[in-house]
Each structure stands twice: as C-alpha cells, then as structure tokens.
Amino acid sequence: MSDFYPALSHRLREITALFLKLGVFAFGGPAAHIAMMEEEVVQKRKWMDQQHFLDLVGATSLIPGPNSTEMTMHCGHERGGAYGLFIAGASFILPAVLITGGLAYLVTIQLFAVRCCTVSNRRCWRSSSAQSSSWEVRL
Secondary structure: OOOHHHHHHHHHHHHHHHHHHHHHHOOOOHHHHHHHHHHHHHHHOOOOOHHHHHHHHHHHHHOOOOHHHHHHHHHHHHHHHHHHHHHHHHHHHHHHHHHHHHHHHHHHHHHHHHHHHHHHHHHHHHHHHHHOOOHHHHO
C-alpha cells in the first residue's frame, strides 16, 4: 500500500503538467483541444489506447457541456482516479480563467483611461467656450 502513494503523486504531477500546458497553449476550440489531447495522451504518453480514447470522445459527445473540458477530466480520471479528475479539470481551466481575468483587467484600465481623457477634454472645451464669445475663436 505504501508504494501506491508515490506512484499516484508522480501521476498527478504528470497530469498537472500536461493539462496546464494544454490549458495555456491550446487554441482553436474543442476540436483542436481534443486533437492535441489525443496526440499527447495516446501517441506520446501512451496513457490509453486509441479505441479507449475514441470511446471517451463518444461519451463526451453524448453529455451536455464543453467537450474538451469533459475530455480532460475523463483523461485525468483514467490516469489518476478521482484526484486526477479534479486536478486535470482545474489545470485545464485555470489558465483560461487567469488569462481572461488579466485581459479584462487591462481592458478595464484602458477604458478608465479613455473615460478620464474624455471628461478632461469636455471640461477644457467647456472652459474655452465660456471664455470666448464667438464660435470662430473656439475652433
């Protein structure tokens, strides 16, 4: 029984590394994600055979939800059990959450800067129009 835990720990590290990599670099939607998963899980790492992978793809197609995320969790479960399921899902989803949150933060800062410039320009325009009496001076 004591030999089980180091093997599980090694498998969980493998799962984390693989699905963090896929979560960060995979781009193109569920079809691209699943193709990259097949290459990594079946061909390179040989965690399962081709037929079993296709069976899992079929099962994910039947249930509602994001197919690539479900497929990630199936692969994690096959490799690391219940712990693998949760770690694979979190490792795959977390990069997208962080990237999207970071971009949203940057856009919010940018929009705030644009708003400040707009308000400042309006105030300058109003103060210049109040000081001049003719429209020719304002332009």
